[in-house]
Amino acid sequence: MRVALFGGSFNPPHVAHQMAALYILETAPVEELWFVPCFKHPFNKSLAPFEDRFEMCRLTALALGSRVQVSDIEQVIGAESRTLKTVRRLQEDYRQHQFSWVIGSDLVDEMDHWQGGDELRRTLPLLVVGRAGAGERHADGQTAPVTMPEVSSTDIRERLGEGKPIQGLVPRAVLDYIYQRGLFHAREPE
Numbered sequence: 072m073r074v075a076l077f078g079g080s081f082n083p084p085h086v087a088h089q090m091a092a093l094y095i096l097e098t099a100p101v102e103e104l105w106f107v108p109c110f111k112h113p114f115n116k117s118l119a120p121f122e123d124r125f126e127m128c129r130l131t132a133l134a135l136g137s138r139v140q141v142s143d144i145e146q147v148i149g150a151e152s153r154t155l156k157t158v159r160r161l162q163e164d165y166r167q168h169q170f171s172w173v174i175g176s177d178l179v180d181e182m183d184h185w186q187g188g189d190e191l192r193r194t195l196p197l198l199v200v201g202r203a204g205a206g207e208r209h210a211d212g213q214t215a216p217v218t219m220p221e222v223s224s225t226d227i228r229e230r231l232g233e234g235k236p237i238q239g240l241v242p243r244a245v246l247d248y249i250y251q252r253g254l255f256h257a258r259e260p261e
Contacts, residue, residue, distance in 0.1 A: 075099060075198055076142075076161065077173040078107040078154060080116065080224065081124050083249060084131040085241045087222040091200045092131075094217060095173055096138055099198050103138050104173070106131070109152035110145035113186075119254050121146055130244035155187030158195060171195055175202040176215050231255040 075095050081088065084106070092104050106128040110121055118124065125141060132139040145152045148160055154172070161170060172195045174182070179199060182188040201215030222240050230237050232255060237246065249257050 072103060072167065073101045073169045073171070074165075075101040075104040075171050075173050076107050076158070076195075077104055078109065078157065080112060080118055081106065081108045081128050081131075082116075082118050082224050083124070083127050083227060083241055083245055083254070085222045085224060085227055085245075086239070087202075087219040089131050089134065089242055091173065091175075091219050092135055092139055094200060094219075095198055096135070099171065101171060101198075103140060104135075106139070106141045107144060107157060108141070110149065111151050113151050113153060123248075123252060123254055127245045127248055130248055131242050133244065134242060153186050155185075155191045155194070158191065162194075171198050173198045173200060175200055175219075177202045228255045231257040 077088075077092060077095070079088070088106075092106070095101065096104055108121065108124045108128050109118075112118055125143060125146070128141045132141055142161070144161055144164075145157055148156065158170065158172070161168075172191070174197050176199055179197070182192060185191065199215050201218035203218050203221035227237050227240050230240075231249065237249075241249070249255065
Protein backbone atom coordinates (compact mmCIF):
# COMPACT_ATOMS: atom_id res chain seq x y z
CA MET A 72 0.00 0.00 0.00
CA ARG A 73 1.17 3.53 -0.76
CA VAL A 74 0.92 5.74 2.32
CA ALA A 75 1.50 9.48 2.68
CA LEU A 76 2.94 10.38 6.08
CA PHE A 77 1.83 13.78 7.35
CA GLY A 78 3.94 14.71 10.35
CA GLY A 79 3.67 17.75 12.58
CA SER A 80 3.10 19.09 16.04
CA PHE A 81 -0.66 19.43 15.39
CA ASN A 82 -0.86 21.79 18.34
CA PRO A 83 -3.79 21.93 17.46
CA PRO A 84 -4.64 20.43 14.06
CA HIS A 85 -6.67 22.90 12.00
CA VAL A 86 -8.75 23.07 8.84
CA ALA A 87 -5.73 23.68 6.58
CA HIS A 88 -4.23 20.38 7.86
CA GLN A 89 -7.53 18.70 7.04
CA MET A 90 -7.67 20.32 3.59
CA ALA A 91 -4.05 19.36 2.87
CA ALA A 92 -4.81 15.74 3.81
CA LEU A 93 -7.79 15.63 1.46
CA TYR A 94 -5.79 17.32 -1.29
CA ILE A 95 -3.01 14.71 -1.01
CA LEU A 96 -5.51 11.83 -0.97
CA GLU A 97 -7.23 13.12 -4.08
CA THR A 98 -4.20 14.17 -6.13
CA ALA A 99 -1.17 12.09 -5.08
CA PRO A 100 -0.60 8.43 -5.93
CA VAL A 101 -1.47 7.17 -2.42
CA GLU A 102 -4.16 4.95 -0.92
CA GLU A 103 -3.92 6.25 2.65
CA LEU A 104 -2.63 9.19 4.63
CA TRP A 105 -1.37 8.87 8.20
CA PHE A 106 -1.18 11.85 10.53
CA VAL A 107 1.99 11.45 12.60
CA PRO A 108 1.91 13.81 15.60
CA CYS A 109 5.34 14.42 17.11
CA PHE A 110 5.95 13.10 20.60
CA LYS A 111 8.57 15.54 21.87
CA HIS A 112 9.51 18.53 19.75
CA PRO A 113 13.25 18.53 18.93
CA PHE A 114 13.54 22.22 19.86
CA ASN A 115 11.66 21.86 23.17
CA LYS A 116 8.64 23.66 21.76
CA SER A 117 5.85 23.69 24.34
CA LEU A 118 3.12 21.31 23.23
CA ALA A 119 -0.20 20.11 24.57
CA PRO A 120 0.07 16.54 25.91
CA PHE A 121 0.64 13.94 23.20
CA GLU A 122 -2.60 12.14 24.08
CA ASP A 123 -4.62 15.32 23.45
CA ARG A 124 -2.87 16.08 20.15
CA PHE A 125 -3.32 12.45 19.06
CA GLU A 126 -7.04 12.62 19.88
CA MET A 127 -7.45 15.93 18.03
CA CYS A 128 -5.75 14.37 14.99
CA ARG A 129 -8.11 11.39 15.28
CA LEU A 130 -11.10 13.76 15.34
CA THR A 131 -9.67 15.64 12.34
CA ALA A 132 -9.22 12.36 10.46
CA LEU A 133 -12.78 11.14 11.11
CA ALA A 134 -14.27 13.59 8.63
CA LEU A 135 -11.94 12.28 5.92
CA GLY A 136 -13.00 8.65 6.16
CA SER A 137 -11.20 5.35 6.43
CA ARG A 138 -8.31 6.38 4.17
CA VAL A 139 -6.91 8.58 6.96
CA GLN A 140 -5.32 7.12 10.09
CA VAL A 141 -3.36 8.54 13.01
CA SER A 142 -0.08 6.90 13.96
CA ASP A 143 1.31 6.87 17.49
CA ILE A 144 4.74 5.76 16.23
CA GLU A 145 6.54 8.73 17.74
CA GLN A 146 5.12 7.92 21.17
CA VAL A 147 6.15 4.28 20.67
CA ILE A 148 9.69 5.38 19.77
CA GLY A 149 9.70 7.88 22.65
CA ALA A 150 12.29 10.58 23.19
CA GLU A 151 12.85 13.50 20.85
CA SER A 152 11.00 13.33 17.54
CA ARG A 153 13.21 13.09 14.46
CA THR A 154 11.59 12.59 11.08
CA LEU A 155 14.23 10.26 9.67
CA LYS A 156 14.14 8.02 12.75
CA THR A 157 10.35 7.86 12.50
CA VAL A 158 10.45 7.01 8.78
CA ARG A 159 13.05 4.28 9.32
CA ARG A 160 10.94 2.70 12.06
CA LEU A 161 7.77 2.79 9.95
CA GLN A 162 9.64 1.26 7.00
CA GLU A 163 10.87 -1.50 9.30
CA ASP A 164 7.44 -2.13 10.85
CA TYR A 165 5.51 -1.91 7.55
CA ARG A 166 7.83 -3.38 4.93
CA GLN A 167 4.88 -4.00 2.61
CA HIS A 168 4.09 -0.24 2.38
CA GLN A 169 5.61 2.45 0.21
CA PHE A 170 5.81 5.76 2.06
CA SER A 171 5.96 9.38 0.95
CA TRP A 172 6.25 12.48 3.15
CA VAL A 173 3.79 15.39 3.12
CA ILE A 174 5.55 18.69 3.71
CA GLY A 175 4.44 22.30 3.61
CA SER A 176 6.20 24.54 1.12
CA ASP A 177 7.40 26.64 4.07
CA LEU A 178 9.52 23.72 5.32
CA VAL A 179 11.14 22.50 2.10
CA ASP A 180 14.21 24.73 2.40
CA GLU A 181 14.48 24.01 6.15
CA MET A 182 14.99 20.31 5.42
CA ASP A 183 18.63 21.06 4.62
CA HIS A 184 19.08 21.83 8.32
CA TRP A 185 17.15 18.82 9.65
CA GLN A 186 19.02 15.95 11.19
CA GLY A 187 19.24 13.48 8.29
CA GLY A 188 17.41 15.84 5.94
CA ASP A 189 19.47 14.82 2.90
CA GLU A 190 18.88 11.14 3.56
CA LEU A 191 15.17 11.79 4.07
CA ARG A 192 14.98 13.45 0.65
CA ARG A 193 16.72 10.42 -0.90
CA THR A 194 14.58 7.94 1.06
CA LEU A 195 11.07 9.23 0.39
CA PRO A 196 9.24 11.13 -2.31
CA LEU A 197 8.09 14.51 -0.98
CA LEU A 198 4.51 15.62 -1.48
CA VAL A 199 4.70 19.41 -1.20
CA VAL A 200 1.61 21.40 -0.27
CA GLY A 201 1.63 25.16 -0.80
CA ARG A 202 1.17 27.20 2.35
CA ALA A 203 -0.15 30.76 2.22
CA GLY A 204 2.39 33.29 3.38
CA ALA A 205 5.26 30.97 2.46
CA GLY A 206 7.00 30.14 -0.75
CA GLU A 207 4.95 27.72 -2.80
CA ARG A 208 8.02 26.07 -4.33
CA HIS A 209 8.33 22.31 -4.66
CA ALA A 210 11.55 20.55 -3.71
CA ASP A 211 12.31 20.33 -7.44
CA GLY A 212 11.90 24.09 -7.88
CA GLN A 213 8.41 23.98 -9.39
CA THR A 214 5.51 25.94 -7.98
CA ALA A 215 2.93 24.14 -5.84
CA PRO A 216 -0.33 24.05 -7.83
CA VAL A 217 -2.55 24.71 -4.79
CA THR A 218 -2.02 26.80 -1.68
CA MET A 219 -3.80 26.04 1.56
CA PRO A 220 -5.54 28.86 3.47
CA GLU A 221 -3.44 30.91 5.84
CA VAL A 222 -4.26 29.20 9.13
CA SER A 223 -1.67 28.55 11.82
CA SER A 224 -1.70 26.64 15.08
CA THR A 225 0.26 29.50 16.67
CA ASP A 226 -2.47 32.01 15.77
CA ILE A 227 -5.16 29.63 17.03
CA ARG A 228 -3.39 29.22 20.40
CA GLU A 229 -2.96 32.99 20.70
CA ARG A 230 -6.62 33.58 19.91
CA LEU A 231 -7.68 31.00 22.50
CA GLY A 232 -5.42 32.56 25.12
CA GLU A 233 -7.02 35.95 24.45
CA GLY A 234 -10.55 34.51 24.63
CA LYS A 235 -11.16 35.14 20.93
CA PRO A 236 -13.25 32.74 18.84
CA ILE A 237 -11.61 30.16 16.60
CA GLN A 238 -14.72 28.88 14.82
CA GLY A 239 -13.90 28.10 11.22
CA LEU A 240 -10.18 27.60 11.95
CA VAL A 241 -10.39 24.09 13.41
CA PRO A 242 -12.79 21.22 12.69
CA ARG A 243 -15.90 21.42 14.91
CA ALA A 244 -15.02 18.20 16.76
CA VAL A 245 -11.57 19.61 17.56
CA LEU A 246 -13.12 22.87 18.74
CA ASP A 247 -15.42 20.98 21.12
CA TYR A 248 -12.49 18.89 22.38
CA ILE A 249 -10.35 21.97 23.05
CA TYR A 250 -13.12 23.58 25.09
CA GLN A 251 -13.97 20.36 26.96
CA ARG A 252 -10.32 19.83 27.92
CA GLY A 253 -9.51 23.51 28.48
CA LEU A 254 -6.51 23.23 26.17
CA PHE A 255 -4.41 26.28 25.30
CA HIS A 256 -6.08 28.28 28.13
CA ALA A 257 -9.32 28.10 26.16
CA ARG A 258 -12.41 29.71 27.59
CA GLU A 259 -15.59 28.91 25.75
CA PRO A 260 -17.08 32.15 24.35
CA GLU A 261 -20.26 33.25 26.09
